[in-house]
Amino acid sequence: MRNPCIWCCLVLLTLVVCDGCLHEERRHLMEICDTFHWSDGWDWPDWSSRDCCQWERVTFSSSTGRVTALDLSADYSWWYNDLLNCSMFLPFHELQNLSLRNVGIAGCVPGAGFEVLSNLRQLQILDLSENELNDSSIMPLDGLASLHSLFLSGNVIKNAFIVQRLSKVKLDILDLSWNGIFGKISRAVCNMTSLRELHLNGNFFFGLLPSCIRNLTFLRVLDLSNNLLTARSATPKSFSNHLQLKYLRLSSNSANFRVQTENPAANISSQLQVELSNCNLNANSGVVPSFLSHQHGLYLIDVSNNNLSGHFPMWLLENNIYLSYLSVKHNSFVGTLILPSKVNDNLSWLDASCNRLCRDLPVDINITFPNLSHLNLSKNCFQGIFPSALSHLENLVTLDLSYNNISDDITASFPIIISMSHLVLNDNNISGEIPTSICTNSNLGVRESFNWINSKGLSSFLNLQFLGLSKNHLSGTVPSLPNLTYLHLNENELNGTFPLVWSFSANLKTMDLRYNQFSGAIPSCIDETFPELRILLLKGNMFQGMIPNQMCHLRYLLLLDLSNNMLSGLIPSCFLHFFSFQYGDTLVNVTANLSNTLHEIFQIGVYREFNSTMLELDQEEFTTKGRQDYYKGNILSYMSGLDFSSNQLEGPIPESIGDIVWLRALNFSHNSFSGPVPISLSNLSNLESLDLSHNRLNGQLSPQLAGLKSFEVFSVAYNNLSGPTLRTRGQFITFGQSSYESNPYLCGAPLLNSCSTVPTPSIPQHEQDVDDDDDKVGDVVLFCGTALFYVIGFWTSLAVLFFRRSWRCALFLAVDRFSDPLMFRLAMLSRRIRSTS
Structure with missing residues (x-):
């Protein structure tokens, strides 16, 4: 051959270049595309190109043209209980990687379950995470002998026996996290000697960890966090046989789970990334694990929530210049925050909140950690001023310095941080106006509670998305803030009418204006102005008028508090539309799939921590069960309540209120509602708190209400109810006299x-008093009207006779004509009376 180099190049090109896909497999791919269009979270790429080698989500073999990898995962899925027909994948004979994450499947079509996938002899990776699969539907997976990696996180698997079933497969990666599996970890897991990653976190595994797990010598990742495991002295030394172990997570198990690294001290030579949060770490000594002093290549350390003591462990930062994530929050570290002498370009997350660190904030933090994106030093005792170094942290996204003793003028010295999206400064001694430089940050959210900030600079914040200035001394009206999503201005001195200046902010989800001085009517266009509103808190203002019917069109509403105002009239009867959307809302929605790389596992942990931190910002206060409670994070998404108490509302309580099946708290007390207690309230199976006291309700309590089993607070006191109480069965047995008092015609336990x-109820005394008062008022009006009529008539007649002579003469002639016969008749009548006597 004359030119062997050219020949070799042509051979290599045929090996690496895709030469199109098989017509049969292409047709089956298009059928699959049509099948999975039901998912709301579906973001399917365009497969209209004739060159299938360019298609996304599908990988073809460069030699045979067959499909080797297929990604059908979805980012969001709201539709569940669909059945999967696994036979649709059988035409792909060389399929090695199949992802069905978050596609909403709850099982398989009979005869076409996961067992048919055993015909795919090259299938190695199967991802079924974030679905609704149960124990029975995944049992056939133990027959897939070719599998190496199996992801089942986020399903509804409950039986711990599944571990034993899957131990028959020679897996490298097994992920059963966040299922709610209950039971002990089977010793059969020790037979899976080829395991490199084992994720059992987020379940209800209890008891001791099997000692034979030391046989899994190839383990690189072990996550046992968020379970109910017990151990008197678990220690990383227990995993000394795992020479390849790179990532160990033992956080958040039962109260009896203790991790002890000292006495004797654990000596671990490998670079082990550890998460030992909330695990009673060194409970007796309270010291930071000494084995960490020998680690110099770590990028993740989490020892939070352990009550560790001593000075801030600066040496963790000094020894690990590659460290990206450090969390020591919720401990008892004291002293100053001393930074290491070495520059760390990798640190992006530093959380030392909830300790006892004092004195001034570090002035050179931008030099030591130039790429810091999350800094949380809240709930310490820092003092002094804002260091100018903060303005040089160009990547800073979140800054939380709340609950400290910082005393500074925010107008003069607050640093300009362009990248910041969330700023939390509440509970300090900050004064001055909010700097107008912050308004350049289109994503900035501010919480500055319990400070001394006047409102003059507030009008400059035109681009804020999260604004929290609660518990300050702001006054005047609220300016236009068109890009807001979360608004917290409670407990200030703001006034004016209902702030419709956010008319451009169609995405506003939270509005908290409690305890201000707003007045006027609630506008009828509220549903058009804020269609996305989830939480509306207007308690403690001076709003007047009726509750507009248009408020019923706020279909996403979860919490509505209109208490302690001056609202009057009837309440809307269109309650059916309230709370019609019940999906939780979060500030940040980060989804990620576990993989077999340590770097990606670390990134997922950071994103989850960031997500939970952001959820802490939107915290709402709502009165339920007779007390003020705070709701935040995921709990806020499941709380729903109505509070119309302490107004001047009247009329009957509409039966349609029983259609709000998700309602958990209802307070209509201290109004003038009349009529019976609606029977439809018995439909509210989730109701935990019901207060109808201090009204004018009458009639008998329906026995159907006794079927409600979630009640913790119940009161119908100070009404005009009659008949027997509900203390016969169920939850109502626990309620005492205070729930029924001042109803004179109620009888039975717990009343005496x-x-x-008890006599038959007549017209209630207070209604008689009202009727008597009404009669007296009517008599006065009638008397005054009659007297006025006669006075006007008398003087009008005299005026007419004075100016009309002809009428006056005619009147005198008429009097003469009728007076003589009248006098004659009276004289005759008088004589007859005397003669008879």
């Missing part, structure tokens, strides 16, 4: 009066 001695 017997139903046999």
Whole structure:
């Protein structure tokens, strides 16, 4: 051959270049595309190109043209309980990687379950995470002998026996996290000697960890966090046989789970990334694990929530210049925050909140950690001023310095941080106006509670998305803030009418204006102005008028508090539309799939921590069960309540209120509602708190209400109810006299009066008083009107006779004509009376 180099190049090109896909497999791919269009979270790429080698989500073999990898995962899925027909994948004979994450499947079509996938002899990776698969539907997976990696996180698997079933497969990676599996970890897991990653976190595994797990010598990742495991002295030394172990997570198990690294001290030579949060770490000594002093290549350390003591462990930062994530929050570290002498370009997350660190904030933090993106030093005792170094942290996204003793003028010295999206400064001694430089940050959210900030600079914040200035001394009206999503201005001195200046902010989800001085009516266009509103808190203002019917069109509403105002009239009867959307809302929605790389596992942990931190910002206060409670994070998404108490509302309580099946708290107390207690309230199976006290309700309590089993607070006191109480069965047995008092015609336990001695209810006394008052007012009006009529008539007649002579003469002639006969008749009548006597 004349030119062997050219020949070799042509051979290599045929090996690496895709030469199109098989017509049969292409047709089956298009059928699959049509099948999975039901998912709301589906973001399917365009497969209209004739060159299938360019298609996304599918990988073809460069030699045979067959499909080797297929990604059908979805980012969001709201539709569940669909059945999967696994036979649709059988035409792909060389399929090695199949992802069905978050596609909403709850099982398989009979005869076409996961067992048919055993015909795919090259299938190695199967991802079924974030679905609704149960124990029975995944049992056939133990027959897939070719599998190496199996992801089942985020399903509804409950039986711990599944571990034993899957131990038959020679897996390298097994992920059963966040299922709610209950039971002990089977010793059969020790037979999976080829395991490199084992994720059992987020379940209800209890008891001791099997000692034979030391046989899994190839383990690189072990996550046992968020379970109910017990161990008196678990220690990383227990995993000394795992020479390849790179990532160990033992956080958040039962209260009896203790991790002890000292006495004797653990000596671990490998670079082990550890998460030992909330695990009673060194509970007796309270010291930071000494084995960490020998680690110099770590990028993740989490020892938070352990009550560790001593000075801030600066040496963790000094020894690990590659460290990206450090969390020592919720401990008892004291002293100053001393930074290491070495520059760390990798540190992006530093959380030392909830300790006892004091004195001034570090002035050179931008030099030591130039790429810091998350800094949380809240709930310490820092003092002094804002260091100018903060303005040089160009990548800073979140800054939380709340609950400290910082005393500074925010107008003069607050640093300009362009990248910042969330700023939390509440509970300090900050004064001055909010700097207008912050308004350049289109994503900035501010919380500055319990400070001394006047409102003059507030009008400059035109681009804020999260604004929290609660518990300050702001006054005047609220300016236009068109890009807001979360608004917290409670407990200030703001006034004016209902702030419709956010008319451009169609995405506003939270509005908290409690305890201000707003007045006027609630506008009828509220549904058009804020269609995305989830939380509306207007308690403690001076709003007047009726509750507009248009408020019923706020279909995403979860919490509505209109208490302690001056609202009057009837309440809307269109309650059916309230709370019609029940999906939780979060500030940040980060989804990620576990993989077999340590770097990606670390990134997922950081994103989850960031997500939970952001959820802490949107915290709402709502009165339920007779007390003020705070709701935040995921709990806020599941709380729903109505509070119309302490107004001047009247009329009957509409039956349609029983259609709000998700309602958990209802307070209509201290109004003038009349009529019976609606029977439809018995439909509210989730109701935990019901307060109808201090109204004018009458009639009997329906026995159907006794079927409600979630009640913790119940009161119908100070009404005009009659008949027996509900203390016969169920939850109502626990309620005392205070729930029924001042209803004179109610009888039975827990009241002292017997139903046999209580008289039949007549018109209630206070209604008689009202009727008597009404009669007196009517008599006065009638008397005054009659007197006025006669006075006007008399003087009008005299005026007419004075100016009309002809009428006056005619009147005198008429009087003469009728007076003589009248006098004659009276004289004759008088004589007859005397003669008879």
